[in-house]
Amino acid sequence: MLLLxxxxxxxQASLAICTEDELLGEYTWHVGNxxxxxxxxxxxxxxxxxxxxxxxxxxxxxxTGPGSFNGVRVAVSAAKALAFSLQKPIVGVSTLDxxxxxxxxxxxxxxxxxxxxxxxxxxxxxxxxxxxxxxxDIIYSMYQLxxxxxxxxxxxxxxxxxxxxTWFGVPGKRELPVFLYxxxxxxxxxxxxxxxxxxxxxxxxxxxxxxxxxxxxxxxxQRLHDGKEDNPMRLEPLYLRRPSITxxxxxxxxxxxxxxxxxxxSPTGPSETEREEGALRH
Amino acid sequence: MLVLGIESSCxxxxxxxxxxxxxxxxxxxxxxxxxxxxxxxxxPEVASRQQLxxxxxxxxxxxxxxxxxxxxxxxxxxxFGPGLAGSLLVxxxxxxALALAKNLPFVGVNHLEAHIYANWLRKGTLPxxxxxxxxxxxxxxxxxxxxxxxxxxxxxxxxxVLVKGHGQYELLGRTRDDAxxxxxxxxxxxxGLEYPGGPSIEKAALRAEEELLQQKKPVELARSAYRLxxxxxxxxxxxxxxxxxxxxxxxxxxxxxxxxxxxxxxxGKNSGTVNRQRSxxxxxxxxxxxxxxxxxxxxxxxxxxxxxxxxxVKTRLAAQEYHVKQVVLAGGVAANLSLRARLEQExxxxxxxxxxxxxEFCTDNAAMIASAAYFHLxxxxxxxxxxxxxxxLSLPFRKSE
Numbered sequence: 068m069l070l071l072x073x074x075x076x077x078x079q080a081s082l083a084i085c086t087e088d089e090l091l092g093e094y095t096w097h098v099g100n101x102x103x104x105x106x107x108x109x110x111x112x113x114x115x116x117x118x119x120x121x122x123x124x125x126x127x128x129x130x131t132g133p134g135s136f137n138g139v140r141v142a143v144s145a146a147k148a149l150a151f152s153l154q155k156p157i158v159g160v161s162t163l164d165x166x167x168x169x170x171x172x173x174x175x176x177x178x179x180x181x182x183x184x185x186x187x188x189x190x191x192x193x194x195x196x197x198x199x200x201x202x203x204d205i206i207y208s209m210y211q212l213x214x215x216x217x218x219x220x221x222x223x224x225x226x227x228x229x230x231x232x233t234w235f236g237v238p239g240k241r242e243l244p245v246f247l248y249x250x251x252x253x254x255x256x257x258x259x260x261x262x263x264x265x266x267x268x269x270x271x272x273x274x275x276x277x278x279x280x281x282x283x284x285x286x287x288x289q290r291l292h293d294g295k296e297d298n299p300m301r302l303e304p305l306y307l308r309r310p311s312i313t314x315x316x317x318x319x320x321x322x323x324x325x326x327x328x329x330x331x332x333s334p335t336g337p338s339e340t341e342r343e344e345g346a347l348r349h
Numbered sequence: 350m351l352v353l354g355i356e357s358s359c360x361x362x363x364x365x366x367x368x369x370x371x372x373x374x375x376x377x378x379x380x381x382x383x384x385x386x387x388x389x390x391x392x393p394e395v396a397s398r399q400q401l402x403x404x405x406x407x408x409x410x411x412x413x414x415x416x417x418x419x420x421x422x423x424x425x426x427x428x429f430g431p432g433l434a435g436s437l438l439v440x441x442x443x444x445x446a447l448a449l450a451k452n453l454p455f456v457g458v459n460h461l462e463a464h465i466y467a468n469w470l471r472k473g474t475l476p477x478x479x480x481x482x483x484x485x486x487x488x489x490x491x492x493x494x495x496x497x498x499x500x501x502x503x504x505x506x507x508x509x510v511l512v513k514g515h516g517q518y519e520l521l522g523r524t525r526d527d528a529x530x531x532x533x534x535x536x537x538x539x540x541g542l543e544y545p546g547g548p549s550i551e552k553a554a555l556r557a558e559e560e561l562l563q564q565k566k567p568v569e570l571a572r573s574a575y576r577l578x579x580x581x582x583x584x585x586x587x588x589x590x591x592x593x594x595x596x597x598x599x600x601x602x603x604x605x606x607x608x609x610x611x612x613x614x615x616x617g618k619n620s621g622t623v624n625r626q627r628s629x630x631x632x633x634x635x636x637x638x639x640x641x642x643x644x645x646x647x648x649x650x651x652x653x654x655x656x657x658x659x660x661x662v663k664t665r666l667a668a669q670e671y672h673v674k675q676v677v678l679a680g681g682v683a684a685n686l687s688l689r690a691r692l693e694q695e696x697x698x699x700x701x702x703x704x705x706x707x708x709e710f711c712t713d714n715a716a717m718i719a720s721a722a723y724f725h726l727x728x729x730x731x732x733x734x735x736x737x738x739x740x741x742l743s744l745p746f747r748k749s750e
Contacts (some may be wrong), residue, residue: 103438103480107445107734121450137435140401144439148446152419153403287437310394 076134083280128287224263357440358432363715370723397435426722430742472677503680504530522586
């Protein structure tokens, strides 16, 4: 089974082509804001370099964010179009899951982070279980402890300290596990988190937590194995943040003569509300 | 040749399959008007998210409606500008990915040029039975004739363009501030009419005329109910609509400041603002004001007339100067019936043909994208997969000789 994995969630992009057993090719590069310019070209190149054709691809995996809105949309658009036209399954994986899965050897909670701008962070918390099967293969299973969050560094630190007790608390013991922070963390956020958590946290250096599409491919294969594939018609990015809409007073109508529509009222009934909610979906 | 066109420059998601740049096999548009109506304009991030949700279902519907399989498609075209960056990215990326997956030639299409090519689309005409390979690509019976003058009027553009041949554009004039469609939208918001402003102002103006008809008065009175400024910018083919917009704002502010405008001339003696306002009413406007109606319909009619007046006269002047035999309309405002009628009136005595696309090809659609892509392909032009969106793209103008 040939899998193509795409990730352009942030300024860091990665794409990989692999089978269940073997990585055939992988590019991980700094894409800046050139997501659409560079992604398609590189897909074409990697497929040729691996001596494959587009028609041979069996599954498309894509990082669904959170991250840069436009960046995430480029990979998701491309993946949806490829899966739709090749009539192959698509698997969406959250970018935060990919970051966490790269640190699966850590014994303890992992908090993966992406800068969300405006001094906020996208974050999620995970823990991994290590087991081995009868053949002696090590199997890591991922458990997501928290929702996908959008919080300031201070809020995140308090949230984790609060939740740690319920996640790992042993009655009578006050000691908490050390959280491993990984992902794209700015120096300012790092400082804020460290100030709050001190010895309860450790940071993965940013070079080591660069996202690799081969990890996305691995997670996608697991999901595919569990029968959790997505619909290319309906797959949506994980935005986490609503579009910011400012209403200006200058834009309010001065004359209300003809418009029979009070703001917020929908003449077409639930269908419009539904569509709007769709548009504003997190 | 069958081309799949994809359009996502603003708030409409479109996909269409067009044969030989002229004959429509399918044309699907998913509009977001209801969503953006709430905000009185397009919210870019909301539009981008909606584009991504709609685009694949829209393309699938276009293929289904055309009863056409991937194997029959010969090329993919998608808008790369001008428009909203986030929205453009979705359509362009999908277009490039489809071309890559199906190993088809890809053409990035200039949205403005596509609006012009909407005039090449036939509505309800089936492709000719016999293989059209015999007909040359650049001219079929019924196509507009070069050289022609094109008036591009949309929400973001107002341009007069001389088109000498396929891909040969010469800019004669453009708006110096607001585009015509933008002025319609903004004035509609001031008047409390729905977004998009063009159709709702047109509807309100029609209502004003119907009312006058019932009173057995000439309908033209509605169009001159208010004295509104017209920026002629003589000696150029440029337009300006911001002064007109401001005049409308003042009129509307005046109407809200004192709900019933001056009943008699005495009422205006004490305050300067009332005086200024009175001067902008003509007799009919004054009468309506006295009856206590809010005048939205009359304001809309007068505003529409002021815009149409300038557009029509300047287009006629350009057509005369450049001795063209044909004028074509393009862009969303080309759907305005009053503009069409007025231009017809200006051009008919000069024996200049006026043509305009059916309404569904005036507003943003993908059929025109497919058409423009076809004419580029016929000239041997293709785009690479590294094509980027260009939100501020203009027509590829050539310097006049």
